Structures are given as C-alpha cells and as structure tokens.
Amino acid sequence: MSESSALQWLRAPRLAEDTLPVDSHAVACRRCGRTVQVSLSPMRPPSFLSVEDQVECPEVQERWSGTSEGGLLLMMCGALEQSLEGDWDTGDVDAAARHEPPPIIPSARPRAVRQAVDPSPExxxxxxxxxxxxxxxxxxxxxxxxxxxxxxxxxxxxxxxxxxxxxxxxxxxxxxxxxxxxxxxxxPGLMGSSGPQREALTVAPPSPRRVLLESATAPSDVQPGSRPPASGFVAPRQVASVEVAPPAAEPAPRAAPEPEPKLRVPDMVAIAGGTFAMGGDDDSEQPAHQVSIRPFSLGKHPVTVGEWKSCVAAAACPDIAAGADDRPVINVSYEDAQAYLAWLSRATGRTFRLPTEAEWEYAARGGQRTRYWWGDRMRPGMASCKGCNGSSDADTDQPPKIGSVQANPFGLFDMGGGVGQWVADNWHKNYKGGPADGAAWLEEGSYARVIRSGSWKNGPAEARAGSRDRYDGRIRHPTLGFRVASSP
Missing domain, CATH: 1.20.5 (Single alpha-helices involved in coiled-coils or other helix-helix interfaces)
Known part of the structure; x- marks a missing residue:
C-alpha cells in the first residue's frame, strides 16, 4: 500500500465502527508541548483525530524521514500515549483492537514528501x-x-x-x-566351434547369386520321394563353391605423362694433340708462333637448333632458336653459350666447354699450313660463305644446314663459313705475349671475345683458318653460333 493509499485509508468514508459514538479528548503532548485532539473509540486504539495533527507530530516526521523505524500509519506517538495512561483504559482499547484488523504497513519506507490527499471514494x-x-x-x-x-x-x-x-x-x-x-x-557340425575357427566361419551371408548357384546342385542330395524343405533357405554345402565376385570397377584413365624431352648431345670428334704454327696474313694474326696442343674433342658441327631446344625444354636456356632442327643455332651471345654448356655438363655428367682460340685454329687447319685446309685458294663446295659457291646463300636469314660442304681431314664440318663461332679467349689485337700451350688467353674485366670461322654472310677472306674477329660477349648477333669442346 502506497503512502497516498495510507492517507486515503485514514480519510476513508465512515465504516460500521465509525458510526459508534466517538469521544474526542484534548491531550497535551509531553514531547512537543502541543495540545492535540485524540479520538477515543471503544472499537479502536486511541489515535489522532486530525490527520494534520498526525503529520505535524515530530515523532511521526522522524519515522517518515527514515531516522527511526515505523511509518505513516503510526496511530499515536509515545508522548501522547503516556499522557493518556491515566485517562484511558488500555484494556478497553485492547478489546476493541481485537475486533479491528490491523492496518497494512507498507514494506518500503515512504519518502518524506508531504502531498495533498484526495479523500474521494473513487x-x-x-x-x-x-x-x-x-x-x-x-x-x-x-x-x-x-x-x-x-x-x-x-x-x-x-x-x-x-x-x-x-x-x-x-x-x-x-x-x-x-x-x-x-x-x-x-x-552343420561346426556350430560349437570357437576361437579362430569360429571367426573364420562367421562370414557375411552369401550373395543371392551364390545361393542360386548352390540351389542348382541341391537335387543331387535329395532322396527320391522326399519332400523339399518348406522354406526357401538353402544351407551352405561343405564342399567348395564357386564364388562369383562382382566386376571390379574400371580405374579412371590416367593422363599419359608428358614424355621427357630427348637429350640431344652434339657429335664429338677426338683430335690428337700436336704442334703447329699459329698465325696468318692480317696484322691481328701476327706474329706467327709455335703452339703445342693437347688431345681434346670438338663438336663435329656447330650446335644445332634441335640440340639447343633440348636445353630450352629443360628451362636452362633462353628460347631464341629459329629455323629447322638441322641448321646451326644463331643469335647466341657468349653468355648464352656458357649457359648451354653448363646445362649439358649437368645433364651428361661430362665437362663441356668452348674451344680455345689455338685449339680451334689447330682443328680448322686439319694438319695443313695453307690458308685453307685444301689450299690457298677458295674452291666451290668447300665452305659456306658469300660468293664462295656462286649461290645466293648469303641473301637468306638462316645459315645452310649442317653438312652442306665437305669435312676437313679431321672430320669436322663448317670450320670456315657457316656461322661465326665463339671461342673461350678474350680479344687481343695480336699474338704478342700469347700462351704457347694452347690455353685460353683471358683478360679480367674484358667483355670482348674472339670470333672464328666467319659466316655465310661474310666473304672468302673471313673463312680462312687463321682469320679472327671480335664481338661483345654480352650481345647476341644474327650470324653468331658456337661449337662445344671437351678434354679427355
């Protein structure tokens, strides 16, 4: 019950007991000294006659603000009760209180807020x-x-x-x-078996197809005149029966593995060692000097397009080859040639390299001292060069295929004309100070490399055995190729 409900209850309409005679008595409060009107009724305890007197009572205000226990429905303060002890029979009050239900005391403490109460019945x-x-x-x-x-x-x-x-x-x-x-x-007869034998016999029930096969042989065990079993179940026979297995699922066809690229190794010709006079007519070919050559092997032809493609397929060489597989590879730099030789050495387990300038000239002369291995003058059919055979080979973008001219006495083709060929040496303007043992003459920090043989676009003078030229080893050229060499 809220605070407003409590006040409404105090000012509620007349009940049955309210119709009884009520005695009003003025009592002086011993605490505050006020004189207030007190209601004396035989049906209820003494109480304030006026709500205003009750609200103004200091004790009621203390209880209202929460400084003391109790609530608004405190019927009488302690000081007034002491004043009424001589004038009021407490026994009558208790008797009347037994007939009056006690007022409902709210559980929550009301706030100390004074508000007007509307005593209307509604x-x-x-x-x-x-x-x-x-x-x-x-x-x-x-x-x-x-x-x-x-x-x-x-x-x-x-x-x-x-x-x-x-x-x-x-x-x-x-x-x-x-x-x-x-x-x-x-x-039958093995129903009492146990252990591994029992486990071997407790297999899955036979397939319907197996039952049909065994049923076909059942009449041989039935006595004449006997009745067939009532059920369709056929007991397995002790003899071995044919087990028809379901057809195995065909495995999915596997994609055929890509064939590995065929390794094409250049044909090699073994060259016996010896001593020869190295040099020629041009100033860069002077002075002529004796050089000793150790035995080695040299490619029978320049490296072909087909052989280069094997390195390209292995992702070890740049894809720069053009033309038919039986033509020399061109547009190759010195560094490209080194990449091919490194791959070929790994793939074969042998060591391949470029020939030195002395080894190349020794092999090109074929043991002769003349300008060409066949003599001092150009002859048709002996070299692929511009004007050497009276043909228009020099006007084409591709060199002639390998083996188009005769081989020299060592069995080597295109050692004059065909394609210009890289060798291992750095370029020097002449042979002064050159090695006499056939080793490569190198110069640290130099990119100029020696070119031998001339090409199909150069004239007969470039096809001489002693002719030499130079080019930057980092740059490719459409007329340059190479051949491989190896030591025993």
Missing part, C-alpha cells in the same frame, strides 16, 4: 483494486512457474526412461538375433 477504490490486481498477477506467475517446473521434471524423466528402454532393447533383442543369424549360417 481514489480509494482505485487503489484497492490495483493492490488486488497486483496480488492476483503475482499468484498467477507463481502458479505458472510451478507448473513449468513440474513439466520440465516430467520431460526429463520421460527422456531418461526412453533411453534406458532403448539400451535394454538393443542389448536384449538385437544382439541375440544377430547370434542366432550367425549360428544359422554356420555349416
């Missing part, structure tokens, strides 16, 4: 109805919660009971049925 009845509705709603919620708790317990018990029944059913019904089925499928 406000009183509305507050009473609200309290009844609140009590009914609280009771309905408690009832609903009680029913929900009972329902949850019922569902839990039902679930546990269902699980227990299921486990009992699986353990007591399905497992015995499985054992009976296995006993029925076991051959």
């Amino acid at each position: 406000r009183w009845e509305d507050g009473d109805d609200d309290d009844g509705e609140e009590a009914a709603a609280a009771g309905w919620w408690r009832s609903l919660l009680a029913r929900s708790a009972g329902l949850s317990k019922t569902l839990v018990r039902a679930t546990i009971g269902f699980l227990v029944v299921s486990i009992v059913f699986l353990g007591g019904v399905l497992l015995p049925l499985r054992e009976i089925k296995l006993l029925i499928q076991s051959p």
